Amino acid sequence: MVRLTIEKIEEIFDRNSDYRLDSDQKERIEKSYTFLKDFSKDKVIYGINTGFGPMAQYRISDDKLEELQYNLIHSHSNGTGAYLEEEYARIVMICRLNTLSLGFSGVSLQYLETLEQFIQHDIISCIPAHGGVGASGDLVQLAHVAYTLIGHGKVYYKGEIVETSEALKATGISPAKLKLRDGLGAINGTSCMSGIAAVNLIKAKKLIGWAIHASSIMNELTSSYDDSFSSELNAAKLHRGQQKVASIMRDLVKDGSVLKERNAHLFNQDHIKGQEYFSEKVQEYYSLRCVPQIIGPVLDTWEYCKQIVEDEVNSANDNPIICTDTQNVYHGGNFHGDYIALEMDKLKIAITKLSMLMERQINFLMNSKLNQIFPPFLNMEKLGFNFGLQGMQFTAVSTTAENQTLSNPMYVHSIPNNGDNQDIVSMGTNAAVMTQKVIDNSFEVLTILMISISQAIDLTNKIDQKAPSTRSFYNFVRTEVPTLTKDVALHTHQLELKKKLLNTEKDLF
Numbered sequence: 001m002v003r004l005t006i007e008k009i010e011e012i013f014d015r016n017s018d019y020r021l022d023s024d025q026k027e028r029i030e031k032s033y034t035f036l037k038d039f040s041k042d043k044v045i046y047g048i049n050t051g052f053g054p055m056a057q058y059r060i061s062d063d064k065l066e067e068l069q070y071n072l073i074h075s076h077s078n079g080t081g082a083y084l085e086e087e088y089a090r091i092v093m094i095c096r097l098n099t100l101s102l103g104f105s106g107v108s109l110q111y112l113e114t115l116e117q118f119i120q121h122d123i124i125s126c127i128p129a130h131g132g133v134g135a136s137g138d139l140v141q142l143a144h145v146a147y148t149l150i151g152h153g154k155v156y157y158k159g160e161i162v163e164t165s166e167a168l169k170a171t172g173i174s175p176a177k178l179k180l181r182d183g184l185g186a187i188n189g190t191s192c193m194s195g196i197a198a199v200n201l202i203k204a205k206k207l208i209g210w211a212i213h214a215s216s217i218m219n220e221l222t223s224s225y226d227d228s229f230s231s232e233l234n235a236a237k238l239h240r241g242q243q244k245v246a247s248i249m250r251d252l253v254k255d256g257s258v259l260k261e262r263n264a265h266l267f268n269q270d271h272i273k274g275q276e277y278f279s280e281k282v283q284e285y286y287s288l289r290c291v292p293q294i295i296g297p298v299l300d301t302w303e304y305c306k307q308i309v310e311d312e313v314n315s316a317n318d319n320p321i322i323c324t325d326t327q328n329v330y331h332g333g334n335f336h337g338d339y340i341a342l343e344m345d346k347l348k349i350a351i352t353k354l355s356m357l358m359e360r361q362i363n364f365l366m367n368s369k370l371n372q373i374f375p376p377f378l379n380m381e382k383l384g385f386n387f388g389l390q391g392m393q394f395t396a397v398s399t400t401a402e403n404q405t406l407s408n409p410m411y412v413h414s415i416p417n418n419g420d421n422q423d424i425v426s427m428g429t430n431a432a433v434m435t436q437k438v439i440d441n442s443f444e445v446l447t448i449l450m451i452s453i454s455q456a457i458d459l460t461n462k463i464d465q466k467a468p469s470t471r472s473f474y475n476f477v478r479t480e481v482p483t484l485t486k487d488v489a490l491h492t493h494q495l496e497l498k499k500k501l502l503n504t505e506k507d508l509f
Contacts, residue, residue: 002022003310003314004019004094004095004098004310004313004314005310006198006201006202006306006309006310009091009094009198009199009202009313010202012090012091012094013087013090013091013199013202018119018120019094019097019098019116019119020116020120021097021101021112021113021116025101025102025103026101026109028101028102028103029100029101029103029107029108029109029112030109031103031324032103032104032105032106032107032322032324033106033107033108033109033179033180035106035322035324035327036048036106036180036181036322036329037106037180039327039329040180040329043329044059045320045329046319046320046331047181047184047188047319047320048065048180048181048184049062049065051068052072052184053136053418053419053421053422054418054419054420054421065180066178066179066180068183069178069179069180069181069182069183069184070150070178070183071183072143072183072184072187073143073146073147073150073178073183073186073187074147076139076140076143076187077140077143077144077146077147077152077153078131078140078143079127079128079129079130079131079132079140079141079143079144080128080130080131081128081129081130082128082129083126083127083128083129083161084127084128084129084141084196084433086124086156087199088195088196088199088436089124089125089126089127089156089195090119090122090124091195091196091198091199092125092127092141092142092145092191092192092194092195092196093115093118093119093124093125093145093195094119094195095191095192095194095195095198095313096115096142096145096186096189096191096195097112097115097116097119098313098314099189099191099313099314099315099316099317099318100112100115100185100186100189100318102314102315102316103322103324104316104318104321104322104323105181105185105316105318105321105322106180106181106185106322107181107182107185107186108179108180108182110176110177110179111149111176111177111178111179111182111185111186114149114173114174114175114176115145115149115176117171117173118148118149118155118173121167121171121173122156122157122158123148123155123156123157123164123167123168123171123173124155124156124157125144125145125147125148125149125153125155125156126144126148126153126154126155126156126161127141127144127145127192128140128141128144129141129429129433131143131144131429132192132429133415133417133422133425133426133427134190134193134336134337134340134341134425134426134427134428134429134430134431135335135336135337135418135422135424135425135426136188136319136335136336136418136422137187137188137189137190137191137192137317137318137335137336137337138187138189138190138191138192138193138337138428138429139187139188140187141192141429142186142187142188142189142191142192143186143187145186145187146182146183146186146187148164149175149176149186150175150176150177150178151164151165151168151175152164152165155167157170184318185318188318188319188335189317189318189334189335190312190317190335190336190337190339190340190428191313191317192429192432193337193340193341193344193426193428193429193431193432194309194312194313194317194340195313196429196432196433196435196436197305197309197312197340197343197344197432197435198309198313199436200344200347200432200435200436200439201302201305201306201309201347203439203440203443203502204302204347204351204439205302205506205509206501206502206504206505206506207351207354207439207442207443207446208295208298208299208302208354208509209506209507209508209509210446210450210501210506211295211354211357211358211446212245212248212249212252212291212295212508213252213469213473213506213508214358214361214446214449214450214453214473215249215288215291215295215357215361216229216248216249216252216253216291216467216469216470217252217253217453217457217466217470217473218287218288218291218361218364218365218453219249219253219259219284219288219291220253220256220258220259220466220467220470221365221373221453221456221457221460222284222288222371222373223258223259223260224259224260224284224288224289225259225260225261225262225265225283225284226253226259226260226261227261227262228284228288228289228290228291228292229245229246229249229250229291229292230246230250231243231246231247231250233246234246234247234292237293239296239297239300240300241295241296241297241298241299241300241303242292242293242296242297243292243296244296244299244509245291245292245295245296245299246292246296248508248509249291249292251469252467252469252470253467253469253470254467255467255468256465256466256467256468256470257465258462258465258466265280285360285364285370286360287357287360287361287364288361288364291357294353294354294357295354295357297350297353298350298351298353298354299509301346301347301349301350302347302350304343304346305343305344305346305347308339308340308343309340309343311339312339312340315334316334317334317335318334318335319331319332319333319334319335320332321334336425336426337426337427337428337429338411338426338428340426340428340431340432341410341411341426341427341428341431342411344410344428344431344432344434344435345407345409345410345411345431345435347435348403348406348407348431348434348435348438348439349407349409351403351435351438351439351442352400352403352404352406352407352438352442354442355399355400355403355438355441355442355445356400356403356404358396358400358442358445358446358449359396359397359400359445361449362392362393362396362445362448362449362452363393365378365452365453365455365456366378366388366389366390366393366452373456373460374456374459375388375459376388376390377389377390377393378452378455378456378459378484380455380458380459380483380484380485381485381486381487386486386487387487388455388484389448389451389452389455389484392448392451392452392490392494393448395444395448396444396445396448396449399441399444399445400441400445402441403438403441403442406434406437406438406441407438409431410427410428410430410431410434411426411427411431413427413430414426414427443498443501443502444494444498446498446501447494447497447498447501448494450473450477450497450501451477451481451490451493451494451497453473453474453477454473454474454477454478454481454483455483455484457470457474458483476500476504477497479500480493480496480497480500481493481494481496481497
């Protein structure tokens with residue numbers, strides 16, 4: 001069985017790969033469905049011949065079983081808020097297809113082949129962001145996926161939002177016919193929060209990589225001492241993330257000629273003789289000197305989150321679980337989203353801290369009294385008459401502040417509902433959606449930092465002394481954003497740079 005990794009999801013997200021059911025998956029699906037159909041004939045099994053949630057105490061007559069599955073989908077297709085972006089929704093659908101194909105769900109092959117056809121023809125369900133509480137999984141959001149598969153609701157198709165019936169007519173696809181357990185299997189699980197989480201990880205990786213690169217250049221711009229990211233110093237602390245960040249920084253700035261060594265300065269008697277006050281700082285500000293210690297835990301958080309999200313995406317996360325090996329059906333709570341909720345909260349806290357680091361680095365470059373190198377706000381023209389990048393700093397500060405509020409955890413915001421049947425819930429999709437916003441905000445802060453760094457490089461007139469990777473970084477920015485020599489709006493340029501960042505691989509770890 002092939003594991004759906006974050007790397008594989010990224011290939012699908014970037015449309016360099018696709019997802020198709022293979023023969024082994026189809027065999028498991030058919031086996032699970034056939035077993036459940038026979039096994040349930042003379043037994044009471046949740047969601048097959050009972051009501052749902054607190055109404056599971058009511059038995060449903062045999063002539064109403066298929067209608068029961070439709071009732072479930074119709075009654076739960078009531079999410080609100082903005083739709084998830086099309087590419088996020090597409091990954092959600094792929095994650096649902098993947099978990100239901102494991103053969104633990106008793107869903108019909110016909111239903112999953114319809115889901116596969118939707119994905120292959122780019123008929124992507126419009127999924128409202130606000131809905132399920134992540135306890136019986138993403139009931140509301142996934143109901144909207146199932147609602148389109150049975151021919152209702154709205155979908156993304158050919159760049160527009162259209163009625164599902166219109167897209168089906170254009171492609172010749174027939175709506176799915178719900179059988180046995182298809183309705184419950186369709187909506188009972190964590191695939192919405194997991195799909196969003198997977199895309200969040202893809203984007204967060206790029207963000208972290210660019211932030212490490214920017215932080216390395218910050219040290220070059222200030223001709224900092226190189227020992228803060230030396231192997232010797234960082235090996236003395238045993239965190240893998242810190243050591244990895246320091247190693248990446250060393251690789252990025254190698255072959256440059258502006259960093260200082262203490263042996264040539266403060267450890268050199270000829271250099272320090274007779275000095276009672278040192279005009280150059282003995283140690284840099286924390287936003288420059290503590291980069292490995294600050295981004296290290298962010299990287300470690302990302303790595304662990306990746307493991308958890310991959311495990312969830314490749315798990316059977318619905319209820320009940322159909323086990324053909326033991327010829328039994330097990331009732332429990334695999335649909336609960338706490339794993340994703342906690343990891344998304346941890347990731348958004350880590351990314352918020354990353355945005356705080358970048359905001360402080362922007363402030364350092366803007367404040368001439370701090371850096372003692374550059375004019376106020378990196379202004380190349382007449383102070384007082386021209387304003388440099390002053391306006392951008394406001395945006396960076398306000399966006400970072402929003403991140404700080406958004407980073408409050410959802411994991412501990414359980415509200416009992418569903419007649420207190422769901423008495424402790426995960427809020428996992430809420431956590432994933434908020435993390436998406438934090439990551440998006442942080443890319444906006446990153447663009448301002450990158451523009452500021454490039455402006456500072458122009459002011460030094462020492463681009464040739466910087467490391468080759470720094471020159472590549474500078475050229476990357478300058479293809480989208482011109483040097484600011486007079487007061488002009490750079491809003492459009494910022495948007496284009498952000499778009500370019502999101503579409504460019506930054507594979508540093």
